[in-house]
Amino acid sequence: MKLVVRKFGGACFEHLDGYKLIAGLLAREEERQAVVVSARKGVTDQLLAQVEMLGGVGSDHADQLVATGELQSASLLLLALHSLGVRAELIPAEEVFETDGIPGSATVVAVHTDRVLAALERGTIPVVPGFYGAGKTSRIATFKRGGSDYSAVALGIALGASHVELCKAETDGIFDKDPNVDPTARRFSVLSHQHALELARAGAKVLQADSAELALRWKLPLIVKPAFARGGGTRIGWPDPFDVAEPSAAKSA
Structure with a gap:
């Protein structure tokens, strides 16, 4: 059975009902699928504004804060999937995407798929936060803006997916x-x-x-x-x- 990576942009989750709608769509899909999510619309901008106000632009600590938007979004989608009885597992992005560690503009240097593949083999949907990974020192590093698309493409390549769907609201x-x-x-x-x-x-x-x-x-x-x-x-x-x-x-x- 072919494998598809599906990425959902932040506008899909502008309202909390978006998580329920996306969970319903995923529940009806028959293909094997891995999911990548963006932060809710506006959340990344809010976090970056806080970083700028506190003088933390360019800091790896700032990336740790900014990445929480995607982690929150993945957690909310997981709750919505579980409420429908859909088997799903959150796979932390720092365990999947190894980066060069450059704050705010990191590049993926390796993709570790063990946990993603294990979830797929169990018939479980792996849900991965987009937009960030971690360097060899385990420091969180974010990609350039729009980086959840980058996460999805990198994951699709590593998994040998038939294609990647970039789903926009x-x-x-x-x-x-x-x-x-x-x-x-x-x-x-x-x-x-x-x-x-x-x-x-x-x-x-x-x-x-x-x-x-x-x-x-x-x-x-x-x-x-x-x-x-x-x-x-x-x-x-x-x-x-x-x-x-x-x-x-x-x-x-």
């Missing part, structure tokens, strides 16, 4: 222009890895550039898709990709 996929500004924006249904990377580097906020670069390097297929709506989405790096733009609503249901 605020968009239907990747557009040729900002759909919140230009109503004529057209959604790409399919993109090559290279074009997706170019869009990310040009400022497309829906896809983090480090994630796109890592997926290109390892030829890992991605889907950027709405979390709560059927249809839509942008497939990246699927067999024989070609770039297609089509009219689409800017927001998911």
Whole structure:
């Protein structure tokens, strides 16, 4: 049975009911799946503002604080899954992602999948906080903003996943222009890895550039898709990709 890594962005959890909705969606999936989550919308900004007020920008201690947003989010999703009778286990990110330890812009140097694979073998959904890992000294280090996408791609590569789904609450996929500004924006249904990377580097906020670069390097297929709506989405790096733009609503249901 194929394995899919599903990552849920912070806007999915803007309200606590989002955890229940996502848990319900995961409960209905039949594929083997591992889950990566972002902090709730606004939480990381609040934590970073506190760090700045206290003069801790660039400190590894600051990263320890900022990473708590993702850990909180993973814990809340675990509670929601358990309330539905779904077997799930929280796997600490520092036990999965080994980094170079650079505060605020760490790079993954190794992915340790033992606990994730053990959970999958037991028929349990592993839930991993995104956005951070730990260096060899066990110090928490966060990735660049949007780093939960990076976490999901790195985990997907290490697990040999068929693809990674980047599930967003605020968009239907990747557009040729900002759909919140230009109503004529057209959604790409399919993109090559290279074009997706170019869009990310040009400022497309829906896809983090480090994630796109890592997926290109390892030829890992991605889907950027709405979390709560059927249809839509942008497939990246699927067999024989070609770039297609089509009219689409800017927001998911």
